[in-house]
Amino acid sequence: MQLSRSFTLSEFTTSQTATRQSLDNTPPDWVIRNLRALCENVLQPLRDYYARPVVISSGYRSPAVNRAVGGSSSSQHTKGQAADFEIPGISNVEVARWMQKRLNYDQLILEFHTPGEPNSGWIHVSWRPDYRNQELTAQRVRKWGRWSTQYVRGLVA
Numbered sequence: 001m002q003l004s005r006s007f008t009l010s011e012f013t014t015s016q017t018a019t020r021q022s023l024d025n026t027p028p029d030w031v032i033r034n035l036r037a038l039c040e041n042v043l044q045p046l047r048d049y050y051a052r053p054v055v056i057s058s059g060y061r062s063p064a065v066n067r068a069v070g071g072s073s074s075s076q077h078t079k080g081q082a083a084d085f086e087i088p089g090i091s092n093v094e095v096a097r098w099m100q101k102r103l104n105y106d107q108l109i110l111e112f113h114t115p116g117e118p119n120s121g122w123i124h125v126s127w128r129p130d131y132r133n134q135e136l137t138a139q140r141v142r143k144w145g146r147w148s149t150q151y152v153r154g155l156v157a
Contacts, residue, residue, distance in 0.1 A: 001032070004039035006047045012059025012083065023064045027080055031060060034080035038127040042105050043083065049098070050087055057122060058084040081106065082126035091118035096135075096155050099125065106131040110155050111138040 001009040009027075012035055018025040027035070047054050061069065061077040076082035087095055096110045106126040113121035124138075137156040140147050 003032075003036045004044040006044060006054075007039045007056075009035065011056045012080070015058075015061070015065050017068050018062070018065045021068055023062065023068060025060065025062045025065050027060045027062070031080035034128075035060060037129075038081060038083060038125075041127050042099070042103055042125055043085070045103060046087075046095070046099065049102075050090060050095075052087050052089065054085050054087055056083050056085050076106070076126040076128070081128050082124060084111070084122050084124045086119070086122050092121055092123055093118065093155070096123055099123075100135055100155060104131050104133055107134045107136065108155075109136045109138055109151070112140060113137070 003009055003012070009032065013025050013027060015023075015025050017023070043054055058069075058077060059082075060080050061071060061075065063078055066073075066075055066078050071077060086092060092110060092113055096108060099105065099108055106128045107124065109124040111121050111124050135153070135155050137152045137154065139150050139152060139156075141150045
């Protein structure tokens with residue numbers, strides 16, 4: 001099923017975790033509508049500008065898949081409003097900065113980028129009609145002998 005000119009539903013529902021654990025990752029119709037909006041408003045314009053594949057590493061997650069991967073119970077992935085992706089051959093920082101200047105979105109998160117390593121990490125983007133245009137950077141920090149995720153406002157690169 002086509003979600004936009006360049007994106008198919010299967011790109012957003014394919015999950016190694018779902019396959020390994022025999023979990024159903026079929027989205028209901030309302031989630032498919034949200035995925036279409038995400039594609040039309042954010043991902044398709046990105047694909048059109050760079051004229052390269054936008055590779056989705058995490059799209060829709062059914063509640064069971066989301067639990068299995070340790071996702072937040074309020075994750076926009078479970079609503080079809082979010083995707084994690086990269087564009088091979090283009091720095092994640094460059095892509096995130098382009099998006100920040102030219103697109104509307106709910107959240108744009110540069111996740112686990114290492115300065116000086118252009119292909120490190122990935123980009124998380126979400127879309128909903130009452131978007132916030134919020135930019136964050138997710139970083140791993142060691143606290144009390146354990147690794148945790150810290151979110152910093154803005155695109156820190």
